[in-house]
Amino acid sequence: MKFGRTIFICFFVLFWTSESLLAANLGQTASAEMIDDRINSLDTTIHTISKTRPEQLAKELNVTRQQVEEKLLALTALHSAYVGLKNALAGLEKSEKELETSQQIYEDFNTRGMAKKPPYSLTFHDSILAEMSTATRNKQNTQLALEMLQKNIDDYTDQLAQKESDFRQLKEKLGTPSSLQTPENLLKIDLMALPVERLKTMLQAFGVAAKQYEIETSNADIQIKQLTAQEQFVGSNIHHDKEDLDHQLELIQKKETDIQKEIIRFKNDQDAVEKEWTTAQQAINKAQTEQERNLAQAYLKSRDEWRKTYIVALNLKQESLKLLNRQKKIWQLRYAMVKEPLAFDQQKQIIDEAEKSLSNLNQTLLIQQNHLINLQKQISAIENLLQEAGTSLPVITHLGIEKSALGRQFERRLEFQSIIIGTDQSEQNLLAQTKKFMDTPTVKENFFQITQIIKEIWNLEIWVVDQNSMSVGKVFTALIILVTGLFLAKFIVHLIHIKLLASSQLKETTASAVHKSLSYFAYLMVFLLVLRIVNIPLTAFAFLGGAIAIGVGFGAQNLINNFISGFIILGERPINIGDLIEVDGILGKVEEIGARCTRVRTGENIHKLIPNSSFLEKNITNWTLSDNRIRTKIVIGVAYGSSVKTVEAALIKSVLANEKILKSPGPLVLFSDFGDNSLIFEVYFWVVIRMILEKKQIESQVRFEIDAVFREEGIVIAFPQRDLHFDANKPLSIQLMGNPFAPKP
Numbered sequence: 001m002k003f004g005r006t007i008f009i010c011f012f013v014l015f016w017t018s019e020s021l022l023a024a025n026l027g028q029t030a031s032a033e034m035i036d037d038r039i040n041s042l043d044t045t046i047h048t049i050s051k052t053r054p055e056q057l058a059k060e061l062n063v064t065r066q067q068v069e070e071k072l073l074a075l076t077a078l079h080s081a082y083v084g085l086k087n088a089l090a091g092l093e094k095s096e097k098e099l100e101t102s103q104q105i106y107e108d109f110n111t112r113g114m115a116k117k118p119p120y121s122l123t124f125h126d127s128i129l130a131e132m133s134t135a136t137r138n139k140q141n142t143q144l145a146l147e148m149l150q151k152n153i154d155d156y157t158d159q160l161a162q163k164e165s166d167f168r169q170l171k172e173k174l175g176t177p178s179s180l181q182t183p184e185n186l187l188k189i190d191l192m193a194l195p196v197e198r199l200k201t202m203l204q205a206f207g208v209a210a211k212q213y214e215i216e217t218s219n220a221d222i223q224i225k226q227l228t229a230q231e232q233f234v235g236s237n238i239h240h241d242k243e244d245l246d247h248q249l250e251l252i253q254k255k256e257t258d259i260q261k262e263i264i265r266f267k268n269d270q271d272a273v274e275k276e277w278t279t280a281q282q283a284i285n286k287a288q289t290e291q292e293r294n295l296a297q298a299y300l301k302s303r304d305e306w307r308k309t310y311i312v313a314l315n316l317k318q319e320s321l322k323l324l325n326r327q328k329k330i331w332q333l334r335y336a337m338v339k340e341p342l343a344f345d346q347q348k349q350i351i352d353e354a355e356k357s358l359s360n361l362n363q364t365l366l367i368q369q370n371h372l373i374n375l376q377k378q379i380s381a382i383e384n385l386l387q388e389a390g391t392s393l394p395v396i397t398h399l400g401i402e403k404s405a406l407g408r409q410f411e412r413r414l415e416f417q418s419i420i421i422g423t424d425q426s427e428q429n430l431l432a433q434t435k436k437f438m439d440t441p442t443v444k445e446n447f448f449q450i451t452q453i454i455k456e457i458w459n460l461e462i463w464v465v466d467q468n469s470m471s472v473g474k475v476f477t478a479l480i481i482l483v484t485g486l487f488l489a490k491f492i493v494h495l496i497h498i499k500l501l502a503s504s505q506l507k508e509t510t511a512s513a514v515h516k517s518l519s520y521f522a523y524l525m526v527f528l529l530v531l532r533i534v535n536i537p538l539t540a541f542a543f544l545g546g547a548i549a550i551g552v553g554f555g556a557q558n559l560i561n562n563f564i565s566g567f568i569i570l571g572e573r574p575i576n577i578g579d580l581i582e583v584d585g586i587l588g589k590v591e592e593i594g595a596r597c598t599r600v601r602t603g604e605n606i607h608k609l610i611p612n613s614s615f616l617e618k619n620i621t622n623w624t625l626s627d628n629r630i631r632t633k634i635v636i637g638v639a640y641g642s643s644v645k646t647v648e649a650a651l652i653k654s655v656l657a658n659e660k661i662l663k664s665p666g667p668l669v670l671f672s673d674f675g676d677n678s679l680i681f682e683v684y685f686w687v688v689i690r691m692i693l694e695k696k697q698i699e700s701q702v703r704f705e706i707d708a709v710f711r712e713e714g715i716v717i718a719f720p721q722r723d724l725h726f727d728a729n730k731p732l733s734i735q736l737m738g739n740p741f742a743p744k745p
Helices: 002-024 032-051 054-061 065-112 122-174 177-181 183-235 242-286 290-339 344-387 393-439 443-458 472-503 508-533 544-553 557-572 612-617 644-656 694-713
Strands: 461-465 468-471 580-583 586-593 597-602 607-611 629-638 668-674 679-688
Touching: 032 065, 054 065, 065 183, 122 183, 122 242, 122 290, 122 393, 242 290, 290 344, 290 393, 344 393, 443 472, 468 472, 472 508, 557 586, 557 597, 557 612, 586 607, 597 612, 607 612, 629 694, 644 668, 644 679, 644 694, 679 694
Parallel strands: none
Antiparallel strands: 461 468, 580 586, 586 597, 597 607, 629 679, 668 679
16 A cells, blocks of 8 residues: 555656646747636645645655655745636736727717717816726736736746746756656655746746736727817807806815815814823823833823824814815816816916916825825834733723824825815816917907016116115116216217307317216216116115125226326316327327327327326426427537528528518527537427427428528538548558458368
């Protein structure tokens, strides 16, 4: 009997080994019949092994108990893999049928159109939007699942390659086929072959699941395409359905009524909870032993949690009323837009409110989710305490009360979360509907939209100082007024300048100084007037004070120096407009004394811009400071032996012959010196000059006249002469020194 049982077990081992090896060689895609046969075979094998004790089976097969248990686990895992493959094939078949159904429905829609005929209500339109949202989310979830599945395929493919490599190495290590027939070796091969078969089966299941996800994605695309067409058709045929509006408002009103009743009930129950909480506090004060204090603390904590539950519930109910009130307003706005198009500014305001409300709802929803997570952790902690041994029955009772309070808080927050989600969906519907109306604006709305954009830019604040805002509009208005004011001020001051010169005896320099002073004053008044008109305080420019101080201290010191020098020149008047001056060898006529520099025109008709500080720091020759009469002179040398009296008379005659020379004071001739080659005379005379070259022109004319008169009088103008004297008493010594450029021997 023992021998027969051993043979049976060995035969069974050989059976499942050969069966495993055969199944490991399955193709990439197994049929449903093959999978069912393999599952039944594995069920039989697992059931047969399970009926035998592991110790007895290990002893008869001459293997360890651990190896037997590993074989059983491997068979169980393989069985699960085949069940998964079977389910994947069933899911693929179901998805293929759903795809065919969706394609048929879409073709029917394209042929026959909507089953329900227009007009439509907003509720019907929202139901289509909800289906679109569901289909879109399903597609997104399917795509995410497909991405995760692809990662699993890559991971399991690597594992399969490693297992197959280990399996081949094991067979090579075991040697000849005869050695493979021992139970121990067969078991080792099975323990390597079964994981390989499991991985192959799982990869087949993954491949089938990937096809299923691709079909589901295509199915979702068809549904979204159909729902999009339906939404467009329904959206263009919505009418103002008063019954639907009243029905929606009635539903919301019913929710509000129920919540208000709950608030009244919660407030009544809250009083009783507050009394119990007060009693629990007194119990802590009366506790004497440690056991009594622990019990009192558990009692207080449970009542405190219920107290908190009612506070949270009341707050959530109040917030729920606000959200429901917002839902009523949303329905009224949506049907108002259907009944009559709203103005662009009203639509823009609705969009802004909806976007702001959605942002707040998202934040509130996130907060509620965090509260729910914390409540789950607290409930789990209490459940762990309830399972601990040694906890007294009264403490367990209070822990149960605390757990029920936390559970009630969890329920209330879930209810509030559902209202948040409903309000969020309503806001999204309102936003989509409003934007759809704005996508097809009229010409008037386009103009109004542009006007609104300009108005927003115009009122855009740049900065605020002392509760006074500086906007783009104020800056633009200030610039226009400033430019216009400066132009008018310049024109008016110019007229005053012309009238001042024409009706007064002021010099041009004085008139120019008055003109510049009036100009600066007018510019300052215009600037202050601009600030006053646009209501910009001077403190708005206080931040520039530091920058100006730094600029004055570093980069603007020369500018300030020249600017102040200009005022000093205008006040002291060391030079005037029209003066002939000479500075740094530059001779020219002053044309303008500016705030920073003075403009001088030279005789070559070149303008020189000389910094004002140069006129105060350097030596300046002003030929016409007090008046335009200057005395000049001409120096001339005559040959020795000439009659000096005749020369004097000739010079006087030559000077007086020029009409531009003043007769009073008259010319003056001085016998200046006995020169090396001539007798030197200087003739002085006075002239009036108004132009730069006028002095040189008069001097040139006088020289022409002197030359003519000297020729008539026979006076010779001397030129340099040198006399060489030789000593005749001694002979001249002449010596040839040779060619200095000849090459040396």
